[in-house]
Amino acid sequence: MATQAMSEKLQQEVEIHFEGKSVKLPVHRGSEDEAGMDLAKLRSSTGLITFDPGYGNTGACKSAITYIDGDQGILRYRGYPIEELAEKSTFLEVAWLLLQGELPTKAELASFSAEIKQHTMLHEDFKRFFSALPKDAHPMPVCAATVGALATYYQDPESERQIHSSVIRLLAKMPTIAACSYKHCIGQPFMYPRNELDYTSNFVQMMFATPCEDYPIDPAAARAIDLLMILHADHEQNCSTSTVRLVGSSQAPLFASISAGISALWGSLHGGANQKVIEMLEHIAREDGSADKYVARAKDKNDTARLMGFGHRIYKSYDPRAAVLKKTCAEVIGRLGKSSKLLEIAMRLEEIALKDEYFVSRKLYPNVDFYSGVIFNALGIPTNMFTVLFTMGRLPGWIAHWLEMRRDPDFRIGRPRQIYTGATKRPYVAIERRG
Numbered sequence: 001m002a003t004q005a006m007s008e009k010l011q012q013e014v015e016i017h018f019e020g021k022s023v024k025l026p027v028h029r030g031s032e033d034e035a036g037m038d039l040a041k042l043r044s045s046t047g048l049i050t051f052d053p054g055y056g057n058t059g060a061c062k063s064a065i066t067y068i069d070g071d072q073g074i075l076r077y078r079g080y081p082i083e084e085l086a087e088k089s090t091f092l093e094v095a096w097l098l099l100q101g102e103l104p105t106k107a108e109l110a111s112f113s114a115e116i117k118q119h120t121m122l123h124e125d126f127k128r129f130f131s132a133l134p135k136d137a138h139p140m141p142v143c144a145a146t147v148g149a150l151a152t153y154y155q156d157p158e159s160e161r162q163i164h165s166s167v168i169r170l171l172a173k174m175p176t177i178a179a180c181s182y183k184h185c186i187g188q189p190f191m192y193p194r195n196e197l198d199y200t201s202n203f204v205q206m207m208f209a210t211p212c213e214d215y216p217i218d219p220a221a222a223r224a225i226d227l228l229m230i231l232h233a234d235h236e237q238n239c240s241t242s243t244v245r246l247v248g249s250s251q252a253p254l255f256a257s258i259s260a261g262i263s264a265l266w267g268s269l270h271g272g273a274n275q276k277v278i279e280m281l282e283h284i285a286r287e288d289g290s291a292d293k294y295v296a297r298a299k300d301k302n303d304t305a306r307l308m309g310f311g312h313r314i315y316k317s318y319d320p321r322a323a324v325l326k327k328t329c330a331e332v333i334g335r336l337g338k339s340s341k342l343l344e345i346a347m348r349l350e351e352i353a354l355k356d357e358y359f360v361s362r363k364l365y366p367n368v369d370f371y372s373g374v375i376f377n378a379l380g381i382p383t384n385m386f387t388v389l390f391t392m393g394r395l396p397g398w399i400a401h402w403l404e405m406r407r408d409p410d411f412r413i414g415r416p417r418q419i420y421t422g423a424t425k426r427p428y429v430a431i432e433r434r435g
């Protein structure tokens, strides 16, 4: 029965007629029944291309990594609901799941973790690399540049074995790079990794410890960061992941592709939004604490203010990651015994926006960045490091997509087309005869 249903589905096609030409386009179905017409023959048969700015209707690949249903607020990595992974898993386990497709056995997780621990240090020459960068450099371009520079240290051709080493090196060195990017801008000595610590506690140690004294790691704070990284670990074909795939499609090395992904993530409409959320909340707190006034500004088309952390290209109902974080946020802040003015303002903003016709009619709900910034802030993470933590979280997702793309039998270099709107052919005008 299932086979018959599937074969009926596979026979579906879409017929397009244009200026006397026509083509039948087959329809591909995903495992969750999403449908996409295959445009491979569209241009050669009809002369038409598709025009889809922002790629809102364009499927660029088939992928078995992450499933999102934006209308229902569903997010699953390799079939596992994000809520269950957030509650029961760890970041390294999720990284393995994204890369390998299955949850690891105890032995697999232990050897994965041990292998990563062998590669956490950066080459000592990176100290000179960091010292060449300005002290006030934002840590995101520092991270992008450092990951790009890894390609200058590991230059062997990318055989399967070499790719495995690059994957392990990237996962191992990313927390070290992230912490160095911070230590560099505050002028403190870099801390070496401590391999007796777990992945996330090691990052906390490199970020906050100094050589002068012991630094007691709060396991609850490390767990909160681990959870945030799980929630950020993949999100299918978003801007930065598509960038990683596009750069990688030219067969650029993994380090170069990931460096490009970090740059794409930096922007305020993508990973940079968590920093913008906290800046918005601080701005409101500084003014007079009025969430209502800010919501009015966000709705005013003559005002550039947006309600940062609200809205999403894919989620048209509550972002499931934001739901997990809203709960975690209250727990973390309660446990740290901090009164958070910013959390109060955030909750008030959400309350107003969820009842406001402007936001309701446009299906604008809190996204993952809305509460992650408040948690990072409560944990003492400096604002300019928020997107760097997002980077650490997203890394396994980027790598999984890069690997999936490279192994795809339909793999082709990414190369969109355009509708040209410039001048038509005209003769060159000598400079003496110009205006």
Ligand SMILES: CC(C)(COP(=O)(O)OP(=O)(O)OC[C@H]1O[C@@H](n2cnc3c(N)ncnc32)[C@H](O)[C@@H]1OP(=O)(O)O)[C@@H](O)C(=O)NCCC(=O)NCCS
Pocket: 268, 269, 270, 271, 273, 298, 299, 305, 306, 307, 308, 309, 310, 311, 312, 313, 314, 362, 364, 367, 368, 369
């Ligand atoms: C995420 C985002 C870039 C999605 O963009 P998009 O899918 O291209 O949606 P659009 O920008 O076309 O927005 C659709 C409508 O909602 C409005 N809108 C979207 N997000 C808004 C926000 N955060 N505050 C106020 N209005 C918003 C737009 O002005 C537009 O209104 P219009 O139909 O009257 O012109 C956008 O919602 C945004 O800028 N959000 C704030 C930044 C953010 O939190 N980014 C993190 C994403 S995880």
